[in-house]
Each structure stands twice: as C-alpha cells, then as structure tokens.
Amino acid sequence: MIKKRLPYLIFLLVFQIGISQEVALRKGVIIDSVQVDDENNETFSLYLPTNFVTSKKWPVLYVFDMDGKGRQAMSMFKQAAEAKGYILASPDNINDTLSLSENMLRVGRAIDGVSRLLPIQNERLYVAGFAHGARFANITPLFLNKIRGVISCGASFMNLELLNSKRRFHFIGIVGNKDFNYIELLKLKKVLNGLKHPNQLLVFEGGHQWPDSQHFEKALTLFDLAEMAKGNIPQDSLIVNESYRQDLERFQELRSGSKLLLAEQVLDRMLAVYRPHREVDSLKKLKKELRKDKLYRALKRQENAARFKESLLKEDYVYYIEEDILTYNYNNLGWWNYQMTEINKFIYQGNAAEKRMGHRLQGFINALVEDNIFIINAENQPDEEALLFLYMLKTITDPTDYDYYLKVISLSAKKEDFGTAIFYLEEVLKRGYKDKERLYSLDHTALLRITPEYNKVIEKYLDDARYEIIDE
Known part of the structure; x- marks a missing residue:
C-alpha cells in the first residue's frame, strides 16, 4: 500500500x-x-x-x-x-x-x-x-x-x-x-x-x-x-484580541510571580501597541495599581541602584583595559582577578537586581576583551605582546574557555618563555582539559613539548606523556 x-x-x-x-x-x-x-x-x-x-x-x-x-x-x-x-x-x-x-x-x-x-x-x-x-x-x-x-x-x-x-x-x-x-x-x-x-x-x-x-x-x-x-x-480583530489576551496573561503571570519590573515592561508595551486598536483604560488602571505596590517600589530602587553601580564599573573596565593594553601591564592582572571575584559576589550573594547586574558585567568584560583581541588581530602586524596580555586576561574573565590557555602556551613558547607556558599548561589541566593530542600539536611548541618539564606536567594530570622523561 x-x-x-x-x-x-x-x-x-x-x-x-x-x-x-x-x-x-x-x-x-x-x-x-x-x-x-x-x-x-x-x-x-x-x-x-x-x-x-x-x-x-x-x-x-x-x-x-x-x-x-x-x-x-x-x-x-x-x-x-x-x-x-x-x-x-x-x-x-x-x-x-x-x-x-x-x-x-x-x-x-x-x-x-x-x-x-x-x-x-x-x-x-x-x-x-x-x-x-x-x-x-x-x-x-x-x-x-x-x-x-x-x-x-x-x-x-x-x-x-x-x-x-x-x-x-x-x-x-x-x-x-x-x-x-x-x-x-x-x-x-x-x-x-x-x-x-x-x-x-x-x-x-x-x-x-x-x-x-x-x-x-x-x-x-x-x-x-x-x-x-x-x-x-x-x-483583523481576531489577531488583535488574541495578541492582547496573550500579553495580558503574561502580565498577570509576572505580577503573580512578583516579577513586577518585567510586568511593568509588558504593560508599557501594551499601552503603546493597543491604543490604536481598542480602549486601554483598564491597562492604565493596572499601571497605577502596580506603581503603588510597595514591593514594586522596593524592586525599582534596587534596580536603579544596580544600574548606577553598573555604569560606574563599566567605565572603570573600559579605562583600565585600554591602559593595560598600551603598557602591557601584566601586574594589573591581579586587579582584574579581584574584579571577577567581586562580580561573583554580586551573582551569588547580591539581591535580585545585583545578581542580574553581575551577569551583565561578566558578559561585558568578556565581550570587551574579545573585541580588543579581534581589533588587534585585524591589524597588518598584530601586537603579540598585547595579545598575550589579553589571552591571559581571558583566562581570568572566563576560566572555563580552554582555548585561551592554549593560546598563552603557544605564544609564550614562541617567545621562548617556557616558564609561563608550563604554568598555563598546568592551569588548564587543573581545570579538566583532556585533549593530549592537541597539547602536543600547538603552534610554536616544537621545542617546549620535548622538555622534561612539559611532559612531567602532562604525565601528572593525564597519566602518561608522549616523550620519555629521563631523571638525571
């Protein structure tokens, strides 16, 4: 059939x-x-x-x-x-x-x-x-x-x-x-x-x-x-009324869940969108009621305070990253590490507005670092010292992104700074990195990867190394 x-x-x-x-x-x-x-x-x-x-x-x-x-x-x-x-x-x-x-x-x-x-x-x-x-x-x-x-x-x-x-x-x-x-x-x-x-x-x-x-x-x-x-x-009244019903239902859901700032945004949008199509007096009444709510006022104060703090911190981040790139200020990596610790405090210990702010700041710093990496790499002759600083900074702002540890290893080996390369090798392995084949094929590491120090670190975390380690 x-x-x-x-x-x-x-x-x-x-x-x-x-x-x-x-x-x-x-x-x-x-x-x-x-x-x-x-x-x-x-x-x-x-x-x-x-x-x-x-x-x-x-x-x-x-x-x-x-x-x-x-x-x-x-x-x-x-x-x-x-x-x-x-x-x-x-x-x-x-x-x-x-x-x-x-x-x-x-x-x-x-x-x-x-x-x-x-x-x-x-x-x-x-x-x-x-x-x-x-x-x-x-x-x-x-x-x-x-x-x-x-x-x-x-x-x-x-x-x-x-x-x-x-x-x-x-x-x-x-x-x-x-x-x-x-x-x-x-x-x-x-x-x-x-x-x-x-x-x-x-x-x-x-x-x-x-x-x-x-x-x-x-x-x-x-x-x-x-x-x-x-x-x-x-x-089309069917489309208008169905959309209105969905939005009103969403508003009620947010309000009953005490997510009053999101509820206000839905209400403001509804007032603007549906005014040409139907009466909105009931929406105006809902908005007045919402703004009289004590919880709404408390949440609004927290949100405003968080946004003000966020704007100040962003200005600091933009200023310091520009200065640090220009001066290759590796000594300031500790300051950046402290900033990430403070951001984590917002995320895990702050009020609801501070938690959201913490996530935004975390994303902002990472985007800031990545944008600068992109700009430098787009130059005819990329500034490798600036890139090395930014790769190190990225291991602080996003420690779970293994690629930047590997970039530091590769670029440090190119500069014959084997001590820095081995330090970041151990750091990435501590984080759980397992791709041994890639560790033995990184650019500029031909000499580094046959050293006893490199192989000892790999053996320590991945059980065995590619090259035999001879103890003198």
Whole structure:
C-alpha cells in the first residue's frame, strides 16, 4: 500500500530566475543556495511557509548572520514565520571581513533576487539577526530604504548618531535582562522614542542568548499590528484580541510571580501597541495599581541602584583595559582577578537586581576583551605582546574557555618563555582539559613539548606523556 503524504511535503514550485536558471522550491523546509541571479556567484537560503501560494503577496523577513551560519540563524525564526505567514530569506555571502558598503550591496542583490523569484509585499520587508548579525541588521534600513523594520536580538546600535527622525523604521529589540547589552537597549529605546521611531523592547529572563520562538512570533505580530494601525493591511480583530489576551496573561503571570519590573515592561508595551486598536483604560488602571505596590517600589530602587553601580564599573573596565593594553601591564592582572571575584559576589550573594547586574558585567568584560583581541588581530602586524596580555586576561574573565590557555602556551613558547607556558599548561589541566593530542600539536611548541618539564606536567594530570622523561 502506498502511503499518502501531506501535500505541502511534496508540493514543488518551479520558477525561472533570470534567463537560464530554473529552481524548484519546496514549502515548509529551508532551501539552501538559491542563486541570486545569473551575473553574481551569490546565493541565499529560503523558507516558504506551508500555506504559501503564488496567488497572494507575502511579507519577507531577511535574517543576517555574519559568521556564515545564516541557515542556522534562519531556523530560529522558522516556527514564528510559519505561524504568522512570513517568507524567510538569509543572504549567504555577507560577513565581517567585507566592508559595510559591500555587505549592503550583497544584501540589496539578495532582496532583488527574492523579489524576482516570489510574489512579495515590497512595502513589508524586514530584517533580523542576533549579536553581530543584529548590529548589521540595525543599520540596514539607513542604507536600504525598502526595509520597513528590524528585529534585533541582543544588540544595540553601534553609533546612535546615525539615527534621525527623517528615516524612520520600526525597531523591535529582544534581549535577556542578564545580557550585557540590556542597558544599551534601554538607552536606545529612549533615543528612538525621542525621534518618534515606532519601537518595542521584549525582555526575557536570561543572558546573551537566542530567545524562544514565542518572542519572534510576538515580534512579527507587532509588525502586523503596526501595519493594521496605519491602514496598510486590513484590520483583523481576531489577531488583535488574541495578541492582547496573550500579553495580558503574561502580565498577570509576572505580577503573580512578583516579577513586577518585567510586568511593568509588558504593560508599557501594551499601552503603546493597543491604543490604536481598542480602549486601554483598564491597562492604565493596572499601571497605577502596580506603581503603588510597595514591593514594586522596593524592586525599582534596587534596580536603579544596580544600574548606577553598573555604569560606574563599566567605565572603570573600559579605562583600565585600554591602559593595560598600551603598557602591557601584566601586574594589573591581579586587579582584574579581584574584579571577577567581586562580580561573583554580586551573582551569588547580591539581591535580585545585583545578581542580574553581575551577569551583565561578566558578559561585558568578556565581550570587551574579545573585541580588543579581534581589533588587534585585524591589524597588518598584530601586537603579540598585547595579545598575550589579553589571552591571559581571558583566562581570568572566563576560566572555563580552554582555548585561551592554549593560546598563552603557544605564544609564550614562541617567545621562548617556557616558564609561563608550563604554568598555563598546568592551569588548564587543573581545570579538566583532556585533549593530549592537541597539547602536543600547538603552534610554536616544537621545542617546549620535548622538555622534561612539559611532559612531567602532562604525565601528572593525564597519566602518561608522549616523550620519555629521563631523571638525571
């Protein structure tokens, strides 16, 4: 007996691209390497919702990833796109090594390629990304006028001065309240409000990580509601009321769980979003009640105190890392170790606001170190002494990331500082590192790895060494 399969699983769309390329597109799956056109060797990944038909036009969300993982990034939005009826596309040929102008040109060509291939709503094109992909997405509407809005996950604007009131677009930020970019996104919201940009901030409990799919679905719903309010798409009371019900339910859940600051953020968003669609007097009443709550006031004071302390500490970190890199100040590694101890106190011993602040500061320092490593490595002749300092600092700020211990070993051996190399060898082995093969294949360690000292340390923690140890 031949089993019947759902139509969308076998349905193929056949389109002609340019003159010579014919492509078959399946619905409900991510399609890799769709050619942009006949002239450029550029491609994009594509997702069509299972209810896709060619008889109507569709909104499109372009998902960016600057590390060559566009397909994976796009898969995070798949469930939301399916639920809300959006096409997804992700350019394959953009990355951090290209200039901004070249990346924008490639995005523009990918957008044109999708427009030629599919029936889309050209006035409803949006972009999205996480971290570096989000930073790139944030500025895309400033260069490509056809982009209507942005979903930015865990990233703010690189330069707020780029924003202006003449080129407005819909900005939706999604961020964890322990993410080191959380405060920056709160600041960005104030700037966007001042410039009259439509914007919302969706906050979840967590750090610098991809949010759940429900947040992406809410973001796409917010785009739809905004277009309804402007009269660009038909008003749909079912969508409005269901979204309102979900948000009100979320508010009640947060309030009953004493998470009153998150509850306030949901309420503020609801007041802004639903005012064009329905009465909001009941929401105003809820907000008044919330602000009279004694627990809310106590939590607000703690949050404000933590944010003030956080801003001062960040200024210190930025100042000292610049000074330490310039002067190769290895003596200040002890100060950085002390700072990490203090941050851990916030995380494990502080009140709720201080715990969140501790996580943000931890992420901030690590991002600060990594950014400086990236900048130095991008130079024609990287400053190896500065890199060595930063690699050592990274073993303090993130002691579970073994790669930086290995980088210190390699670079120290290159400088023939075998004592430092062996010290960091023992440190990484104490942490539980087990890859013996890699320890015997690190760059610049040909002489180091045949020394008795190196092999004795490996034998101590990994039972046996590659080279025989001869005691004199």
